[in-house]
Amino acid sequence: MHWNSVGDFFAMGGYALYVWGSFGACLVLMVVEPLLARKRLTEVRDTLARERLADELDHQSGTS
Amino acid sequence: MGNHGGLEGGIGVKQSIIHWFKYASPQSFYPLAGRMIPWFWAAAAVFGIAGLWISFFVAPTDAQQGEGYRIIFVHVPASWMSMFIYLVMAFWAGLGLALNTRVSGMMAQALAPTGALMAALSLWTGAFWGKPMWGTWWVWDARLTSELILFFLYLGFMALQAAIDDPRRADKAGAILALVGVVNIPIIYFSVKWWNTLHQGSTINLNKAPSMAQTMLWGMLLMALGFWMYSIAVALTRVRAIILERERHTEWVKHALE
Amino acid sequence: MNPLLATVRRDVLLALRRKSEVLTAVFFFVIVTSLFPLGIGPEPVLLKKIAPGILWVAALLATLLGLPRLFAADHLDGTLEQMALSPSPLGLLVAGKILAHWLLCGLPLVLLAPVLGLQFDLDASALGILTLALLLGTPLLSLIGAIGAALTLGVRGGGVLLALLVLPLYIPALIFGAGAVEAHIAGLDVGGHLSLLAAMLVLAAFFAPWATTAALRVALE
Numbered sequence: 177m178h179w180n181s182v183g184d185f186f187a188m189g190g191y192a193l194y195v196w197g198s199f200g201a202c203l204v205l206m207v208v209e210p211l212l213a214r215k216r217l218t219e220v221r222d223t224l225a226r227e228r229l230a231d232e233l234d235h236q237s238g239t240s
Numbered sequence: 241m242g243n244h245g246g247l248e249g250g251i252g253v254k255q256s257i258i259h260w261f262k263y264a265s266p267q268s269f270y271p272l273a274g275r276m277i278p279w280f281w282a283a284a285a286v287f288g289i290a291g292l293w294i295s296f297f298v299a300p301t302d303a304q305q306g307e308g309y310r311i312i313f314v315h316v317p318a319s320w321m322s323m324f325i326y327l328v329m330a331f332w333a334g335l336g337l338a339l340n341t342r343v344s345g346m347m348a349q350a351l352a353p354t355g356a357l358m359a360a361l362s363l364w365t366g367a368f369w370g371k372p373m374w375g376t377w378w379v380w381d382a383r384l385t386s387e388l389i390l391f392f393l394y395l396g397f398m399a400l401q402a403a404i405d406d407p408r409r410a411d412k413a414g415a416i417l418a419l420v421g422v423v424n425i426p427i428i429y430f431s432v433k434w435w436n437t438l439h440q441g442s443t444i445n446l447n448k449a450p451s452m453a454q455t456m457l458w459g460m461l462l463m464a465l466g467f468w469m470y471s472i473a474v475a476l477t478r479v480r481a482i483i484l485e486r487e488r489h490t491e492w493v494k495h496a497l498e
Numbered sequence: 499m500n501p502l503l504a505t506v507r508r509d510v511l512l513a514l515r516r517k518s519e520v521l522t523a524v525f526f527f528v529i530v531t532s533l534f535p536l537g538i539g540p541e542p543v544l545l546k547k548i549a550p551g552i553l554w555v556a557a558l559l560a561t562l563l564g565l566p567r568l569f570a571a572d573h574l575d576g577t578l579e580q581m582a583l584s585p586s587p588l589g590l591l592v593a594g595k596i597l598a599h600w601l602l603c604g605l606p607l608v609l610l611a612p613v614l615g616l617q618f619d620l621d622a623s624a625l626g627i628l629t630l631a632l633l634l635g636t637p638l639l640s641l642i643g644a645i646g647a648a649l650t651l652g653v654r655g656g657g658v659l660l661a662l663l664v665l666p667l668y669i670p671a672l673i674f675g676a677g678a679v680e681a682h683i684a685g686l687d688v689g690g691h692l693s694l695l696a697a698m699l700v701l702a703a704f705f706a707p708w709a710t711t712a713a714l715r716v717a718l719e
Contacts, residue, residue, distance in 0.1 A: 178300070178301065179297075185296070188307040188308070188310070189301065189306045189307035189308070190306070190307075191306060191307045191308035191310075191372055193368075194308055194311060194368045194369065194371060194372045195307060195308060195310050195311060195368075197368045198311045198314055198315065198364070198365040198368045198369070199311075199314055201361065201364050201365070201368075202314045202318070202361055202365070205357055205360075205361060206357075206470060209353070209354065209357055209474055210470075210473070210474050210477065213474050213477040213478045213481065214477060216478065216481040217477060217478075217480055217481040217484070219481075220481050220484040220485050220488070221484065221497060223488075224484065224488055224493065224494075224497055225497060227488075228494060228497070389666050389669060392662070392665075392666040393666055395662060396659075396662045396663040396666065399659055399662055399663075400649060400650070400653075400659060400663060403650075403653045403654045403655055403656075403659055404653055408719075409716055409717070409719060412716040412719075413649050413713060413716050413717070416645070416649060416709055416712055416713050416716065417649055417663065419709075420645055420667070420709055421667075423705070424667050424670075427670050427698065428666070428667075428669055428670055431669065431670035431673045431674060431694075432669070432673065434673065434674075434677075435673045435677060
């Protein structure tokens with residue numbers, strides 16, 4: 177362990193902007209991308225579930 | 241008797257091939273992918289945390305570049321993954337063309353955005369490394385330039401697939417483009433390298449940055465493994481969405497969502 | 499008649515009846531190269547230095563301009579489907595169309611380049627190398643471009659998409675083509691550049707018609 181304090185760690189020996197700019201960009205994009213992929217999946221699922229419900233309602237009103 | 245054994249062996253091989261082909265159908269791949277995703281997320285987290293620990297707390301300060309060199313722990317894995325994903329994408333695309341399996345094309349389509357993201361991260365972190373080390377955000381270094389072209393290839397692939405409405409045609413056209421790209425990548429890489437050495441404009445080489453200590457190598461490898469597992473997890477999530485989008489009118493989708 | 503030559507003859511005759519299409523690409527080449535000195539300034543030393551790059555980039559863009567029409571007209575009137583069904587192999591007919599595209603779009607650029615090179619104060623031997631490099635390079639551009647034209651056939655926003663697909667693949671041709679002229683001006687040997695261009699041309703001549711045919715079959719399905 178070669179950091180003397182938390183402030184020392186975040187200062188990154190004067191390279192804070194560059195180091196945290198790189199790691200931060202990776203972190204942000206690697207959080208956003210899975211969320212977007214996840215959103216796409218839930219959206220398709222929701223649409224399909226709605227369609228299914230609509231079909232069932234159609235069917236019920238048709239037979240009654 | 242020998243004949244009989246041969247027949248049985250033949251059936252065994254055939255069954256194992258059928259067994260594998262089973263997963264080539266969207267119907268069985270969809271739940272399989274769903275079961276695999278949490279494991280890849282767990283692996284990504286384990287490798288990522290171990291990698292980050294080494295990159296910030298174990299790897300020593302570099303004599304020449306101080307703490308700034310730590311960017312290497314995301315830059316190099318992102319560059320590796322951007323190239324590797326293109327190869328994997330072209331592999332799936334080629335498989336789809338050769339065997340006409342539907343999941344292959346969907347896998348290729350699901351991998352492209354993640355590959356483009358890795359190329360973008362590689363360029364971004366490359367710029368953030370270049371600025372403190374050489375005083376400029378961008379150098380026409382052979383590796384950075386090749387990475388930029390790779391990024392363009394990803395964009396072209398995604399734009400082509402987005403522009404074609406019929407998914408089967410989109411898969412096949414994308415597959416041809418990915419294969420043409422794979423043939424061209426080494427040619428592009430060597431031509432850019434040749435161009436770079438001839439012009440002697442920048443004598444900088446990103447990969448020769450610090451004298452590679454053993455711990456640095458371990459940090460990079462662990463981070464690369466983490467990025468790899470992450471890419472698989474995201475691609476599988478995306479491929480599940482693509483499967484549902486394309487197969488929405490089939491019976492199995494209706495039953496799968498019950 | 500040989501199906502390849504028949505296709506070349508047909509395409510060239512068709513294009514000569516509609517001269518404007520051929521001339522557009524040529525005018526584009528002339529205008530773009532002439533714009534650069536206006537934008538950069540008339541200093542001869544600088545112009546001489548950037549001439550190979552400008553002429554080559556303009557040649558890439560001029561080639562690109564003619565590509566969307568390579569298969570579009572034949573696709574619209576159904577000729578392409580007839581070609582796919584005809585007894586002669588589609589690959590051969592496609593090779594004929596690519597050759598015709600080069601004769602109409604590439605060759606005029608090769609012939610014009612030395613004249614335009616004079617604008618940039620290139621001397622006679624540099625002009626010779628420029629012409630030779632373009633002679634090897636422009637067929638390569640037509641071959642690679644044909645793959646992109648086939649992939650984007652009948653696709654939304656085809657023209658811009660085609661540029662996005664094809665331009666990155668043109669980079670090696672640009673590097674070695676413009677590099678040959680630069681190396682010559684710098685007094686270096688250009689054999690390496692030209693033989694690499696020739697090698698890429700041979701490689702593309704084998705594989706590009708094949709990939710183009712595959713892409714056309716996908717588009718025709």
